Amino acid sequence: MQPQTQVKRGLKRAVYNREQINQILDDTYLCHIGGVVDGYPAVQPNLHWRIGDTLYIHGSSKNGLINAILTEGKTCITVSALDGIVFAKSAFHHSVNYRSVMLFGTPKLVEDEQEKREALDALLEKFKKGRSKETRPPNATEMKATSVIAISLEHVSAKVRATGPEDDPADLDLPFTSGVLPIHQVYGEFEPFDPNA
Amino acid sequence: MQPQTQVKRGLKRAVYNREQINQILDDTYLCHIGGVVDGYPAVQPNLHWRIGDTLYIHGSSKNGLINAILTEGKTCITVSALDGIVFAKSAFHHSVNYRSVMLFGTPKLVEDEQEKREALDALLEKFKKGRSKETRPPNATEMKATSVIAISLEHVSAKVRATGPEDDPADLDLPFTSGVLPIHQVYGEFEPFDPNA
Numbered sequence: 001m002q003p004q005t006q007v008k009r010g011l012k013r014a015v016y017n018r019e020q021i022n023q024i025l026d027d028t029y030l031c032h033i034g035g036v037v038d039g040y041p042a043v044q045p046n047l048h049w050r051i052g053d054t055l056y057i058h059g060s061s062k063n064g065l066i067n068a069i070l071t072e073g074k075t076c077i078t079v080s081a082l083d084g085i086v087f088a089k090s091a092f093h094h095s096v097n098y099r100s101v102m103l104f105g106t107p108k109l110v111e112d113e114q115e116k117r118e119a120l121d122a123l124l125e126k127f128k129k130g131r132s133k134e135t136r137p138p139n140a141t142e143m144k145a146t147s148v149i150a151i152s153l154e155h156v157s158a159k160v161r162a163t164g165p166e167d168d169p170a171d172l173d174l175p176f177t178s179g180v181l182p183i184h185q186v187y188g189e190f191e192p193f194d195p196n197a
Numbered sequence: 198m199q200p201q202t203q204v205k206r207g208l209k210r211a212v213y214n215r216e217q218i219n220q221i222l223d224d225t226y227l228c229h230i231g232g233v234v235d236g237y238p239a240v241q242p243n244l245h246w247r248i249g250d251t252l253y254i255h256g257s258s259k260n261g262l263i264n265a266i267l268t269e270g271k272t273c274i275t276v277s278a279l280d281g282i283v284f285a286k287s288a289f290h291h292s293v294n295y296r297s298v299m300l301f302g303t304p305k306l307v308e309d310e311q312e313k314r315e316a317l318d319a320l321l322e323k324f325k326k327g328r329s330k331e332t333r334p335p336n337a338t339e340m341k342a343t344s345v346i347a348i349s350l351e352h353v354s355a356k357v358r359a360t361g362p363e364d365d366p367a368d369l370d371l372p373f374t375s376g377v378l379p380i381h382q383v384y385g386e387f388e389p390f391d392p393n394a
Contacts, residue, residue: 004237009257029293030279032229034240040201041266043231043240045277045297060206069238080242082227084385085324091332092339094321096226100242124291127282127378134373135288142289164390172392176331182385188281192376193361195369 004076004104005155015158024099024158025050025079026126033057034076035069042068048079049119049126053153055103056110056119061147069107070149077103077151084182088165089174097161097180104155110148119148201273201301202352212355221296221355222247222276223323230254231273232266239265245276246316246323250350252300253307253316258344266304267346274300274348281379285362286371294358294377301352307345316345 007014031048084097121132204211228245266272281294318329
């Protein structure tokens with residue numbers, strides 16, 4: 001295990017179980033990519049998806065951060081979902097419920113045309129099962145404009161909080177409400193696009 | 198404007214309007230903090246909140262990344278919300294709707310006790326209006342265990358996508374569905390905590 005992969009704070013929330021980590025990655029769309037651009041830390045949102053033990057991201061082949069992490073040979077990709085706000089009797093023990101995955105690794109540009117197409121198809125399949133067959137596939141220009149980056153899920157860990165408030169025993173009888181306000185991500189109704197509207 | 202603050206790609210999505218940026222920051226809870234720890238980029242989820250022109254984050258006074266960005270004197274804090282999945286007729290033009298804010302700046306440890314308390318109160322108020330008065334305030338030990346970090350909202354920009362698919366004209370008659378699947382974050386019903394259960 002790389003030293004960074006070891007959760008250092010909040011040890012009771014640490015998760016190293018790959019099945020649970022995969023589930024978090026598959027249930028979420030947004031990741032945040034960290035790197036250093038011109039000597040300054042940079043964090044960009046992106047979409048992530050997974051095939052087996054590999055996490056993929058993609059972007060414009062001119063994306064500065066993606067090119068910086070490829071040159072540097074290292075990145076940290078973090079995926080977080082907020083599941084609730086935890087109200088405690090004490091200000092200090094207010095918290096949030098969340099699932100978060102942190103991946104350290106060497107980003108690799110996918111150069112094999114076949115692997116690149118399969119990876120991009122897998123993103124469409126994550127959006128909607130069957131979608132990779134229900135759309136015009138990328139042409140050569142579009143393929144060239146897109147970088148697909150693979151990162152091994154070797155150095156990965158997660159933290160999960162999914163419980164009620166954890167007040168000090170001395171505070172339990174204070175006359176304040178405590179509990180969890182759950183937060184869910186839900187889909188609305190599909191809005192078909194009419195190009196002639 | 199710092200060079201990083203200038204949006205480089207997807208210029209038509211760039212937002213520099215501070216009112217719109219403030220709204221995104223106030224409507225969201227999760228941010229991602231970027232820094233460098235032991236020579237490796239690191240991205241950690243955290244909560245953010247705003248008072249006027251200052252963004253705040255907080256964490257354990259032993260948090261490695263927070264201490265690293267304080268030592269380094271620079272960070273990038275990114276806030277992103279996913280608003281929908283955009284299905285296009287072409288694979289290439291599939292996209293997502295989102296709001297994303299990127300802040301570069303010098304993180305400052307809030308050392309003034311009064312400012313620190315007011316900042317922590319403002320986080321509780323963001324969770325629920327009035328909450329800072331309906332909880333036991335932090336004691337000296339808890340205050341010491343918590344670092345509050347302030348970052349000026351000077352070098353901030355945003356990107357927003359909030360529209361339908363943008364297919365090439367040649368693809369518009371392809372026999373595939375296109376449109377937007379909206380994604381919303383919603384609150385569930387409050388779950389009161391019973392310490393004796």
